[in-house]
Amino acid sequence: MTDIPDHTPDQPSPAERAARAAAAMRAAEAAAGALGERGAEEPAPPPPTPPARDAADGRRALGELFAAAGAPAPLAARAAARLGPDAADLLRADPWRLLRVPGVLPAQADHFARAVLGAEAAPGDVRRGRALVLHLLTEAARAGHTVTPAAEVVSALERARVPDPRGAVEAALDEAEVLSLTEEPGFGDFDEDSDDAGPEEPEERLGAARWALAEEAAAEGFQRLTLTAAPLLDDAALKGLRDGLPEDRSLALTAALRTGVSILRGAPDGVAAAALDIAGAAAGAGLRAAVAAPTDRAAADLAAPAGVAVTSLHRLLEPREDGPPAAPGAVVYGRGEQSPLDLDLIVVTDASALDVELCAVLAEACPDGAHLVLCAEPGAAPPAGPGRPLDDLEASETVPAVTLDAEPPSDPLGTLAEAVRGGDLPAVDAPGREVVVVPAADPGEAVHRAVQLAADSIPRALGIPVEDVQVVAPAAGGPAGAGALNAALKARLNPGPGAFGGMDPGDRVVVAAPLPQAAVGETGVVTGGGPHGLDVAFPAGPAVVAPADAARLRHGWAVPVAQARGTRRPAVVAVMPAEGLSRPLVATAFGLARRHLSVVQAAGPALARAVREDGAPPRRTRLATLLVQ
Numbered sequence: 001m002t003d004i005p006d007h008t009p010d011q012p013s014p015a016e017r018a019a020r021a022a023a024a025m026r027a028a029e030a031a032a033g034a035l036g037e038r039g040a041e042e043p044a045p046p047p048p049t050p051p052a053r054d055a056a057d058g059r060r061a062l063g064e065l066f067a068a069a070g071a072p073a074p075l076a077a078r079a080a081a082r083l084g085p086d087a088a089d090l091l092r093a094d095p096w097r098l099l100r101v102p103g104v105l106p107a108q109a110d111h112f113a114r115a116v117l118g119a120e121a122a123p124g125d126v127r128r129g130r131a132l133v134l135h136l137l138t139e140a141a142r143a144g145h146t147v148t149p150a151a152e153v154v155s156a157l158e159r160a161r162v163p164d165p166r167g168a169v170e171a172a173l174d175e176a177e178v179l180s181l182t183e184e185p186g187f188g189d190f191d192e193d194s195d196d197a198g199p200e201e202p203e204e205r206l207g208a209a210r211w212a213l214a215e216e217a218a219a220e221g222f223q224r225l226t227l228t229a230a231p232l233l234d235d236a237a238l239k240g241l242r243d244g245l246p247e248d249r250s251l252a253l254t255a256a257l258r259t260g261v262s263i264l265r266g267a268p269d270g271v272a273a274a275a276l277d278i279a280g281a282a283a284g285a286g287l288r289a290a291v292a293a294p295t296d297r298a299a300a301d302l303a304a305p306a307g308v309a310v311t312s313l314h315r316l317l318e319p320r321e322d323g324p325p326a327a328p329g330a331v332v333y334g335r336g337e338q339s340p341l342d343l344d345l346i347v348v349t350d351a352s353a354l355d356v357e358l359c360a361v362l363a364e365a366c367p368d369g370a371h372l373v374l375c376a377e378p379g380a381a382p383p384a385g386p387g388r389p390l391d392d393l394e395a396s397e398t399v400p401a402v403t404l405d406a407e408p409p410s411d412p413l414g415t416l417a418e419a420v421r422g423g424d425l426p427a428v429d430a431p432g433r434e435v436v437v438v439p440a441a442d443p444g445e446a447v448h449r450a451v452q453l454a455a456d457s458i459p460r461a462l463g464i465p466v467e468d469v470q471v472v473a474p475a476a477g478g479p480a481g482a483g484a485l486n487a488a489l490k491a492r493l494n495p496g497p498g499a500f501g502g503m504d505p506g507d508r509v510v511v512a513a514p515l516p517q518a519a520v521g522e523t524g525v526v527t528g529g530g531p532h533g534l535d536v537a538f539p540a541g542p543a544v545v546a547p548a549d550a551a552r553l554r555h556g557w558a559v560p561v562a563q564a565r566g567t568r569r570p571a572v573v574a575v576m577p578a579e580g581l582s583r584p585l586v587a588t589a590f591g592l593a594r595r596h597l598s599v600v601q602a603a604g605p606a607l608a609r610a611v612r613e614d615g616a617p618p619r620r621t622r623l624a625t626l627l628v629q
Contacts, residue, residue, distance in 0.1 A: 055548070058085030065091060069115035077501065078102065081551045082328050092116060096131035100328070106132060106160060123161045129168025132160055134177055137208040141386040144619040146211045146356060147181055150204040169206070179212045181205045181622065205620075210327055211386045212622075214360040218389055219626035221363020222261050226399065228368040229260025232344055233285055241281045248405045253278055255400040256345065256373045263351075263394050264375045266404030267418065268568070268591055271375045272302065274404060275347045278373060280305030282345045289345040292316045294353050294566030295522045296539040301568065302349070313348060313358070314519035315540065316341070317365055321516040329513040329552070333361050340367035350566035352376035353521075355385025356623070358514075377591065378403060379421055381584035382619060384520060384562035392623035413593055420587045425608045433462065437599045443479035446575050446602035451488045453573045453598045454557065462571065462596055466493065467508075470523075470569040471558035472589050474580035480602060485558035485575060493557065500529030501550050509536060510556030510563060517543035521563045523556045561589045571596040578603040581610035582617070 062076050065088045079087050082101045090097055095113035098104050113121040113128065122128075136156050140148045150169065157165035172178040182204045207215075231238070238257055242250045255262035256278045264271060264278075279289040283305060292313035293299040304310035318334035326332045335341055346366060348354070351374035354362065366372055374390055382388045394401050409415040412430040419426050428435055438453065440446035454469045471489065476482045490496075496504030503509065507526045511518045517538060518524065524538040534545040534553065545553060558575075565588050572593035576586070581603060590597055601607060609615075 055080075055085050058087060061088035062091075064088070065116075069112055071112055071115075075101065075104070077547075078551050081548045094127045094131070095121070096125075096128045099131045099135040100138075102329075106135065124163040126168070126171050129157065129162050129164070130172040130175055130178075132157060132162065133168055133172035133206070134208065137178060137206060140620075141208060141211055143617070144382055144386055144388065146215050146386050146619075146621045146623075147205040147207045148620065150180070150206050153206055177209050179207050179209050181207050181212060207622075211356055214357045215387060215621065215623050216626060217360035218356060218363050219623055221360065221366065222393060222399070222627060224368065225260035225363065225366055225370065225372055227260070229258075229371060230369060232257045232282065232287055232371060237285055241285065246405070248402065249274060249277070252402045252404065253281060255402055256347070256371060257282065259371065259400055260369075261372045261374070261393070261399045263390065263399060263401040264373055264404070265378045265401065266375075267406065267414070267421075268377060269414075270404050270407060271377065272349055275349055275373070275375050276302060276305055276308070276310075279308045279345065279347050283307030287344040288342060289347070290316060290341075290343050291347045291349065293349045295519050297522065298349070298567040300539060312519055312522075312540075313354075313362065314514065314522075316346075317361060319514070319516040330357060331514045331516050333365070335365040336361065337364045341365050341370070343367075343370060345371045345373070347373040347375065349375050350377075350380075352380035352390045353383050353566050354389050355383040356387030356389055356621075357385060359387070359389035377421065377587070379584055379587065381562065381565065381582070381588040382616070384560070384565075386619075387621050387623065388619050389623055392621055393627065396624045396627035398627050413590075413595075413597055416597070417587060417591045420583065420590055420611050423583060423612050423614070425586075425611045434595065435597050435599070437601050440600050440602040443484070443577055443602060446480045446577060446600045447484055447488050449600050450485055450558070450573050450575050451492050453600070454489065455492050458571050458573070458596065458598065464571045464596060468570040469573065470564060470571070470592065471573040471575065472561050472564045472592065473558055473575045474561060474577065474585055474589075476554070476560050478577060478579060480575055480577040482554070482558040482560050486555035489557035490555060500526070500534055501547075503529065503534060503550075503553070503555075505529075508556040509553045510559050511552060512554045512563065513552040515543075515545060515549055515552055517545065521559070521565065521567055523559070523567075561585050561592075564589075564592055568592050568594050570594050571598075573598045573600060575600045576603045576607050578606040581606060582615040583611050584614070584616050586611055 059080055062080055066073060066076050079098065079101045083090055083097065095116040096109050098112050099106065099109045133153060136153050137148055153169060154165040157168055162168050173180055182202050238254065242253060245253065252264050252274055264274060266274060275291055279291045282289040284307065290309040291302060292311060293302060294313065296312045296315065299310050299312045302310050319331045320334050324332060376390055393399060406418065409418050412428045412434040416428050416435055438449045440449050450471050454471050455466060458464050458469050459466055471485055473480060473482045473485060490507065494504060494506040498504060503526045505526050505528055509524055509526055511520050511522045514520050522538055524536040526534060527537050528535040532544060533547050534550050536543050536545055569592060574589040574597060576599060
């Protein structure tokens with residue numbers, strides 16, 4: 001990489017099952033009522049269930065409750081979006097349900113509970129304990145884990161002053177939103193040299209039911225596709241398609257057409273070309289084939305072969321705006337076990353972006369006998385959501401995995417990305433200013449430099465318009481995270497009062513949690529808003545995001561790498577602070593650029609060290625184990 005000169009640039013199905021379970025649990029908890037005089041551990045007899053509220057009445061009641069409790073008014077919108085129109089009634093019956101709202105901390109929920117319940121809000125309240133258990137597992141899921149050792153949960157409850165941590169775990173298990181996932185040790189866990197001469201005791205692990213059920217559904221789906229698969233073409237037809245192909249492409253095509261599930265890895269351009277070629281060959285032989293990309297914007301960049309449907313995975317699965325309620329932060333898809341896809345071959349690009357829920361939906365939507373090809377870069381970053389399905393599937397060794405031969409990079413961007421994937425961070429020769437480095441002494445300077453680059457230097461020096469420049473950061477939070485960058489970029493590019501829930505017409509937004517109208521990581525532009533919701537122009541067309549769903553949007557001039565992945569841009573400004581770095585994350589960030597990459601280097605030697613040492617935090621998951629059972 002070269003230093004930048006002064007004049008150059010300065011994100012039923014498992015979701016439906018979880019939704020139905022959540023609805024049943026909401027009814028049960030609403031009936032639980034406030035605690036009576038029998039003590040903090042024993043709930044009082046259930047009060048009469050209040051009638052369901054409409055949305056406007058619910059928001060009004062929630063606002064009154066928050067005002068009386070001294071809770072910040074902006075929190076009401078998030079609480080209504082997460083808990084529904086009956087949020088006020090639910091929170092009066094169980095104020096610790098506030099912990100289900102993203103961003104709420106246990107201390108804040110305790111404060112709210114004291115305001116609502118007064119002296120009855122005790123540390124040992126059974127409602128507090130079970131809410132903390134679910135909160136701990138939800139926080140673990142945000143870090144990518146689908147399971148957590150029970151011992152860790154108990155220790156955390158002790159630190160939270162829960163008098164009976166084990167009782168709190170049992171109360172959470174009784175509510176069915178938390179599952180015990182204890183697995184008996186296999187013969188491989190038996191230590192013949194041990195003095196005890198017996199297998200180890202199984203470790204009890206806990207998981208939020210939402211993601212535990214999704215992981216089981218994904219495993220069942222992959223196993224079903226493997227068992228029901230038959231070759232899609234006979235030997236003679238397959239041989240004809242393979243003639244003249246390089247060995248790696250021939251192996252990839254054979255795996256795709258002969259086995260129910262296969263994995264294809266390679267550099268972004270190479271694996272995308274191979275995915276399209278496989279789908280095109282299948283379609284040419286009379287098979288029904290589709291290629292699914294992470295977002296509509298990414299799908300638009302792919303040249304569809306004749307007879308092949310190229311779309312986003314989100315749109316392929318047919319998200320529904322009606323039907324049963326979705327689990328929090330999820331959508332309900334029309335395609336699934338009862339209405340599978342009418343396809344023989346489904347090829348998914350950047351499949352490492354699939355979290356466990358979306359992976360389960362995809363597996364269930366594939367009909368018996370269909371073939372599924374999952375494509376990704378080697379060593380790609382894990383998904384934004386919980387789990388690591390693609391890595392677990394490969395680790396299980398239950399499906400074939402083909403890696404394309406690496407071709408010599410043809411440009412500085414490819415050279416840099418290839419080197420980073422291999423653990424090196426070299427200086428690359430970039431005569432056309434394809435790659436530049438902008439040093440920054442601290443996070444504040446990094447934000448300043450990123451705004452200069454995106455808003456002025458790159459458009460002026462390279463002729464790439466602002467709308468084609470994407471700023472990315474390792475995470476949303478932090479002094480140089482996506483949140484801080486967006487605040488500075490909005491002030492520069494589209495200042496305004498945030499008239500519509502913090503948004504103004506002209507703001508770029510990104511989908512942080514899936515919407516019926518768009519997938520995670522899709523970006524759009526706000527065109528208006530009002531009581532009806534937020535008007536957004538997405539790549540697939542205009543959409544109205546309902547007020548209850550608007551919290552799933554964030555400003556999108558700057559996007560966390562986990563949400564930006566899979567959708568490449570003409571120019572990328574990668575802000576690299578010292579925190580949160582890993583080789584997969586850096587490789588993913590750098591690989592997003594098509595024409596130009598500016599690296600705002602605020603990490604010092606930590607950047608090269610992260611690339612050299614990998615540094616990706618491990619995730620606790622069960623899918624690999626489930627697949628071999």
